[in-house]
Amino acid sequence: MSGLARRAEPSGAxxxxxxxxxxxxxxxxxxxxxxxxxxxxxxxxxIGSYFYLRFTSSQWPQGGVAAPSVAxxxxxxxxxxxxxxxxxLGARAARAGRRDNAIALFALALAVQASYLAWQIVALHDxxxxxxxxxxAYGAIYVTLLVLHHxxxxxxxxxxxxxxxxLSRGLTRxxxxxxxVVAIYWVFVNAVAIAVVATQxxxx
Amino acid sequence: MAVLDDxxxxxxxxVERLERVWEERSGLLGWxxxxxxxxxxxxxxxxxxxxxxxxxxxxxxxxxQLIGPDQHVLSPQAYDEVFTLHGVTMIFLFxxxxxxxxxxxxxxxxxxxxxxxxxxxxxxxxxxxYLCSGIFVYVGLAIGQAPDAGxxxxxxxxxxxxSPSAGIDFYALGLIFTGVSSTATAINLIVxxxxxxxxxxxxxxxxxxxxxxxxxxFALLFALPxxxxxxxxxxxxxxxxxxxxxxxxxxxxxxxxxxxxIFGHPEVYIIILPAFGIATSIIPTFTRRRMVAFxxxxxxxxxxxxxxxxxxxxxxxxxxxPTIETIYFAAASLIIxxxxxxxxxxxxxxxxxxxxxxxxxxxxxxxxxxxxxxxGLSGVMFAAIPFDQQTTDTYFVVAHFHFVIFGAAVFxxxxxxxxxxxxxxxxxxxxxxxxxxxxxxxxxTTITFMPMHVxxxxxxxxxxYTYAPGMGWTGLNLIxxxxxxLLAGGLLLMTANLLxxxxxxxxxxxxxxxxxxxxxAISSPPPVYNFAVIPKVTSxxxxxxxxxxxxxxxRLARGEMVLADGHEQPASTxxxxxxxxxxxxxxxxxxxxxxxxxxxxxxxxxxxxxxxxAYVFGGLALALLGCWHLKEPEEAT
Numbered sequence: 060m061s062g063l064a065r066r067a068e069p070s071g072a073x074x075x076x077x078x079x080x081x082x083x084x085x086x087x088x089x090x091x092x093x094x095x096x097x098x099x100x101x102x103x104x105x106i107g108s109y110f111y112l113r114f115t116s117s118q119w120p121q122g123g124v125a126a127p128s129v130a131x132x133x134x135x136x137x138x139x140x141x142x143x144x145x146x147x148l149g150a151r152a153a154r155a156g157r158r159d160n161a162i163a164l165f166a167l168a169l170a171v172q173a174s175y176l177a178w179q180i181v182a183l184h185d186x187x188x189x190x191x192x193x194x195x196a197y198g199a200i201y202v203t204l205l206v207l208h209h210x211x212x213x214x215x216x217x218x219x220x221x222x223x224x225x226l227s228r229g230l231t232r233x234x235x236x237x238x239x240v241v242a243i244y245w246v247f248v249n250a251v252a253i254a255v256v257a258t259q260x261x262x263x
Numbered sequence: 264m265a266v267l268d269d270x271x272x273x274x275x276x277x278v279e280r281l282e283r284v285w286e287e288r289s290g291l292l293g294w295x296x297x298x299x300x301x302x303x304x305x306x307x308x309x310x311x312x313x314x315x316x317x318x319x320x321x322x323x324x325x326x327x328q329l330i331g332p333d334q335h336v337l338s339p340q341a342y343d344e345v346f347t348l349h350g351v352t353m354i355f356l357f358x359x360x361x362x363x364x365x366x367x368x369x370x371x372x373x374x375x376x377x378x379x380x381x382x383x384x385x386x387x388x389x390x391x392x393y394l395c396s397g398i399f400v401y402v403g404l405a406i407g408q409a410p411d412a413g414x415x416x417x418x419x420x421x422x423x424x425x426s427p428s429a430g431i432d433f434y435a436l437g438l439i440f441t442g443v444s445s446t447a448t449a450i451n452l453i454v455x456x457x458x459x460x461x462x463x464x465x466x467x468x469x470x471x472x473x474x475x476x477x478x479x480x481f482a483l484l485f486a487l488p489x490x491x492x493x494x495x496x497x498x499x500x501x502x503x504x505x506x507x508x509x510x511x512x513x514x515x516x517x518x519x520x521x522x523x524x525i526f527g528h529p530e531v532y533i534i535i536l537p538a539f540g541i542a543t544s545i546i547p548t549f550t551r552r553r554m555v556a557f558x559x560x561x562x563x564x565x566x567x568x569x570x571x572x573x574x575x576x577x578x579x580x581x582x583x584x585p586t587i588e589t590i591y592f593a594a595a596s597l598i599i600x601x602x603x604x605x606x607x608x609x610x611x612x613x614x615x616x617x618x619x620x621x622x623x624x625x626x627x628x629x630x631x632x633x634x635x636x637x638x639g640l641s642g643v644m645f646a647a648i649p650f651d652q653q654t655t656d657t658y659f660v661v662a663h664f665h666f667v668i669f670g671a672a673v674f675x676x677x678x679x680x681x682x683x684x685x686x687x688x689x690x691x692x693x694x695x696x697x698x699x700x701x702x703x704x705x706x707x708t709t710i711t712f713m714p715m716h717v718x719x720x721x722x723x724x725x726x727x728y729t730y731a732p733g734m735g736w737t738g739l740n741l742i743x744x745x746x747x748x749l750l751a752g753g754l755l756l757m758t759a760n761l762l763x764x765x766x767x768x769x770x771x772x773x774x775x776x777x778x779x780x781x782x783x784a785i786s787s788p789p790p791v792y793n794f795a796v797i798p799k800v801t802s803x804x805x806x807x808x809x810x811x812x813x814x815x816x817x818r819l820a821r822g823e824m825v826l827a828d829g830h831e832q833p834a835s836t837x838x839x840x841x842x843x844x845x846x847x848x849x850x851x852x853x854x855x856x857x858x859x860x861x862x863x864x865x866x867x868x869x870x871x872x873x874x875x876x877a878y879v880f881g882g883l884a885l886a887l888l889g890c891w892h893l894k895e896p897e898e899a900t
Contacts, residue, residue, distance in 0.1 A: 086381045089454040097446055101488035111518050121513040192505050196513035199505035233895040
């Protein structure tokens with residue numbers, strides 16, 4: 060999905076025409092923004108489905124399941140959302156040519172995000188001890204929403220790992236765009252995390 | 264004279280260099296690894312035509328079964344499968360792919376003066392995913408497990424309890440799979456439109472064809488996720504027992520209808536907007552005048568796509584929604600008539616105030632306008648809630664949406680095929696045979712679908728595999744079936760005409776129609792690099808600006824904006840299209856094909872219930888995605 064890198068300087072007659080400062084957003088970033096837009100629609104639809112089921116149900120959570128705890132999901136989400144800072148700073152460092160800083164910032168984010176995912180998997184495992192997603196629509200939509208978000212976090216970790224590996228081999232314009240694309244993806248995942256956790260704890 | 268000769272020599276040298284730089288692999292490997300938008304467009308075109316033929320055969324089977332009462336051409340089960348596959352094929356595997364995949368792919372870069380799409384490898388990936396997903400759906404038919412719950416696949420009929428065979432799984436997973444292709448193409452077309460327009464082609468100078476495809480692409484981005492969620496939840500329910508739609512465990516069967524139609528009604532506009540775009544290309548050319556109300560038409564195209572998201576529940580007036588809800592959706596369904604009518608009046612006024620030349624392409628567009636008016640008027644009738652409730656699930660609905668989807672969406676596609684045939688093949692088709700094919704198809708369409716209004720009002724329900732004699736439907740059904748065969752005859756004549764013309768047609772030259780958009784500035788068929796010199800645009804009718812096109816030739820001689828150092832493509836600013844950058848476009852790649860095959864593996868394993876193997880294919884897909892990005896364009900560090 061990442062865009063095509065731009066040549067540093069075109070040659071010949073074109074160079075003069077491009078002497079002015081470039082203003083357009085790289086293709087890769089356009090692509091990432093549109094991908095994130097369609098993914099937002101995906102999560103929006105799923106969260107809408109959650110509330111559709113909730114508001115057409117006489118009891119919520121269904122099946123006598125206790126309302127979820129609030130503190131842990133909020134704390135975990137706060138930790139995840141805080142990684143927005145190192146991710147954005149990492150992309151900025153890559154753009155400024157500070158490769159080592161970029162690697163360090165992305166690695167820091169990756170460590171926190173991986174811990175978040177591990178903790179969330181444990182928390183989900185605990186949830187599954189309390190109720191089955193097969194028992195009620197509440198359990199089904201609850202687990203589906205969380206698993207889908209966790210899958211996005213896992214994909215983000217894979218992207219970040221890939222980015223760090225590529226940055227460790229040097230900094231190119233292509234990789235700078237990749238860093239920006241990864242940052243956009245993580246801002247999206249973190250924003251969605253807020254919506255997901257708000258939905259998750261809404262019965263409480 | 265010597266100066267002129269020198270200029271010609273210089274131009275030839277630069278063109279020869281471009282041909283060397285952009286030379287493609289030949290043979291099968293060339294097609295498997297191509298990233299060229301024209302080759303990919305052609306592959307989309309022929310694959311979509313193959314599915315069109317399959318959907319057409321299914322339609323004829325339906326009509327043959329209904330030619331008279333108590334027929335047994337098809338069993339009830341086979342009938343269910345055939346009408347389900349007919350809908351799925353025509354909508355997901357024919358109209359969308361041929362619109363955005365073939366027309367969008369091939370023509371949009373040419374109309375904006377670009378050399379390729381913004382993401383050529385993603386474009387190839389879109390095609391291979393489309394091909395794999397189409398085969399995936401049809402494998403179900405081949406092994407006797409075709410979907411059979413209608414193209415809208417309502418639950419609880421589609422639940423495991425009432426549809427235990429794998430047919431619904433082929434449907435659900437197949438639609439998610441093909442959605443990947445449409446999403447990728449939509450992203451590609453949007454970025455291409457915003458980033459790769461020729462210098463000077465500001466948004467207000469962009470052809471209306473491109474506006475239509477831009478609107479469709481945005482609509483796809485936001486319409487497909489609800490379908491993905493709907494089918495994904497259905498699969499989770501059917502495979503893992505998660506009860507989203509099962510009322511007994513707290514689910515809601517009605518939620519399927521909401522999710523499906525949140526996708527399904529924008530889908531109608533996704534289908535029809537490319538047709539609007541094609542119409543706005545053909546009408547100015549054959550009426551020798553600019554489009555009336557150009558800005559209004561552009562805005563109307565965007566508005567249709569936008570408002571289309573707010574009308575979905577008019578498909579559900581009969582399910583017992585709250586009154587306030589139905590009133591809102593009835594009102595929204597009336598409002599969307601406004602932007603549709605703006606375009607309609609603009610087309611008609613352009614034709615009436617121009618000097619129309621009724622060649623075959625314009626005939627198809629006039630036919631489209633007539634059929635769209637009929638289908639549109641019956642559509643407005645559904646906004647009257649009592650009327651809708653009376654005619655729901657009758658043939659009146661079938662008549663309406665076939666006038667819209669076949670008459671209004673497919674007619675411009677067929678007209679577009681005639682219009683751009685000379686450009687793509689370099690040959691002219693046979694004009695009289697082209698006109699005959701139009702009249703046959705137009706008559707066939709009208710004879711097939713017009714009587715359906717009447718049998719619908721007489722109470723004939725849709726989706727029933729047969730009917731009893733003495734209901735008053737027999738004669739009209741016979742006429743409909745004869746009309747369907749006449750329609751098929753028109754399409755066969757068109758196919759024969761074009762096939763013969765590919766080999767025997769007169770040479771077309773660059774611009775046989777005097778077209779107004781940039782694809783007519785280059786040779787037919789276009790060279791692999793499209794434009795020897797990147798054109799400069801000063802109006803919305805770039806080909807009618809003779810001075811600009813003359814200047815292009817002089818710039819080619821001067822070597823200005825030839826960009827022959829590699830696969831180079833200029834990028835421009837979003838609004839004003841000022842030259843901003845020069846991009847190095849990727850060359851042929853095998854990774855898109857391999858990635859699509861890995862995804863096919865994922866979906867196949869999900870279908871067969873081998874989840875672990877599906878994970879393995881998913882990991883393989885990620886690895887292939889990594890390989891895809893290993894090769895970076897040359898650049899300074």
